[in-house]
Amino acid sequence: xxxxxxxxxxxxxxHFGFTSVRLGDKQALVDDVFHKVAKRYDVMNDLMSFxxxxxxxxxxxxxxxxxxxxxxxxxxxAGGTGDVAFRxxxxxxxxxRATVCDINGDMLRVGRDRTPKAxxxxxxxxxxxxxxxxxxxxxxxxxxxxxxIRNVPRIDLALAEAHRVLKRGGRFLCLEFSAVDVPGLDKxxxxxxxxxxxxxxKMVTGDVEPYQYLVESIRKFPLPARFSGMIRDxxxxxxxxxxxxxxxxxxxxxxxx
Amino acid sequence: xHSSNESAASTERHIDPKLLELLVCPLTKSVLRYDAExxxxxxxxxxxxxxxxxxxxxxxxxxxxMIDDSER
Numbered sequence: 001x002x003x004x005x006x007x008x009x010x011x012x013x014x015h016f017g018f019t020s021v022r023l024g025d026k027q028a029l030v031d032d033v034f035h036k037v038a039k040r041y042d043v044m045n046d047l048m049s050f051x052x053x054x055x056x057x058x059x060x061x062x063x064x065x066x067x068x069x070x071x072x073x074x075x076x077x078a079g080g081t082g083d084v085a086f087r088x089x090x091x092x093x094x095x096x097r098a099t100v101c102d103i104n105g106d107m108l109r110v111g112r113d114r115t116p117k118a119x120x121x122x123x124x125x126x127x128x129x130x131x132x133x134x135x136x137x138x139x140x141x142x143x144x145x146x147x148x149i150r151n152v153p154r155i156d157l158a159l160a161e162a163h164r165v166l167k168r169g170g171r172f173l174c175l176e177f178s179a180v181d182v183p184g185l186d187k188x189x190x191x192x193x194x195x196x197x198x199x200x201x202k203m204v205t206g207d208v209e210p211y212q213y214l215v216e217s218i219r220k221f222p223l224p225a226r227f228s229g230m231i232r233d234x235x236x237x238x239x240x241x242x243x244x245x246x247x248x249x250x251x252x253x254x255x256x257x
Numbered sequence: 258x259h260s261s262n263e264s265a266a267s268t269e270r271h272i273d274p275k276l277l278e279l280l281v282c283p284l285t286k287s288v289l290r291y292d293a294e295x296x297x298x299x300x301x302x303x304x305x306x307x308x309x310x311x312x313x314x315x316x317x318x319x320x321x322x323m324i325d326d327s328e329r
Binding site (some may be wrong): 071073097100103105108109112124126127128129132133134135136141 | 274275276278279280281282283284286306310311312313314315316317318320
């Protein structure tokens, strides 16, 4: 596998998986990926992660610990299918409110149509771009993004916007895949990623490219220490990264202080 | 999934007032005017009208309609 190394912030080019693309074209390519897989997105998540994505999202919710005794407002970015917002609202109870923001309309419609009846009054869906959020400053108690920030062309802009829309004392939580750090597991993980996931994606969704993109984009994402630095640069304090499942996934956390 | 009910449901969908309070123009971060008849959120500052489809505000400048002075 030959990789061309081009840094995300080096001007006009960015990654689309292992391919370098013009920064302006990445969003259209990512949109196309999610348009193709929207309906079977959660089925594929279960298959690809052996159901582990549920545990990772549960870990995010228990780390967030939404309060119940006063209104709790969540912004879940890139959360189209509603998965994370549903979980947080169940934990927050009736005084919780969630706004799900995704750049992809297909994913949002899947989420809205699947919203449990008990939660419909607590969850709103907005189509928007993580780099230029359509929300007031200091609006939310928490900002979550699960397996989404990897797909944002300019991650630094998205982090700055996360900081802007959070209230002082607000929490930033991000789940993202990472390179694996357990000897032996890394080999298995590579084999699974490149030999199993793309064909499986083709079987379930009819397309191979979206899943080829997915495994490649994981390899291109900054390592945990570097990503923590980016979160700090956006103005967050108490920045931590917690590895899960042998480091396949990291839970990144920060506070607007 | 519920394709037969979908159009009926979408006409009933109203945008939540609390959500309107939260939303700003993504480009200028300025307040928006809600045009209930056209189902649009109008940014005078950016001269753009963001559509609301099936109750979902589409806050993407690329999807917005350019407005002229008479609409501001």
